[in-house]
Amino acid sequence: MSKKIICTCESTYKHYEAYWKTVDFDFEFLSDRSPIGIQYNEQMVREKFDFKGDVSKNHFWNQQGNRNIIWFYAHLRMAYYYMLNPNEEWYWFMDDDVTCDNWSEFFKAFDNNDADFIAYYTFKKSGVQSQSNIPEIDTNTHSGDLWFDRFPGDGDHISKEGDLFGSFFPIVRFSNKSLQHLAVLLMSGAHGYSEGFVPTRLNRDGFKLDTIFNNKSESDHFDINKINIKHKNTTVNWSWI
DSSP: EEEEEEEETTHHHHHHHHHHTSOSSSOOEEEEEEESSSSOOOOHHHHTTTTOOOTTSSSGTTTSSSHHHHHTTHHHHHHHHHHHHTSSSSEEETTTEEEESSHHHHHHTTOOOOSEEEEEEEETTTTTTSSTTTBBHHHTTGGGHHHHHHHOOOTTTOSSSOOEEEEEEEEEEEHHHHHHHHHHHTTTTTTOOOOOOOHHHHHTTTOOOEEEEETSOOOOOOOOSSSEEEEETOOOGGGGG
């Protein structure tokens, strides 16, 4: 069985509440300071994982110094949900600003997919051989190899040595065992910027990765002309990375 969880927060819920009333699948809200669904806040997550760190102001993706751990370490909230609901086979997490015109066919496309982690985009550093189905980042992206100059960054508890992966998190799917593994890592003090830490660490620890969209802004799993997905009302192409 798979669980579908919509991640929302106080500042965005009101903008997408009407949309989520129209979808044709069962889901739960996971709400940061919004009075709906399963509610949590930063302190609750800190207590659950005995998490004492803060986001480094020297990290590239926190240059303004205003990112809290819930934003920066997005897998914290997902692992938190897992701790409350540890018996599902698969867990889909969607940001509340993601829309799709055919969710039933989208989920169906992954019914027989056994990957432990799937993201909107999953990619790897140039030259990485592992996870052959995952595209290497290239010059057709906005960031290019600079992405992996920025990750791992200051405060990321992961070595630069070894294969490095990145991802884009508006839609992700985890297997039960991969979320359990991430929860254990968090309780041991291992963490980092989620979109790099999660696929990199899962790959190093023997888990299988996949990507919803490939480096042609298409999908190996479904026809993008029949299933249209948008993030913040925009089609996010490979070049955006």
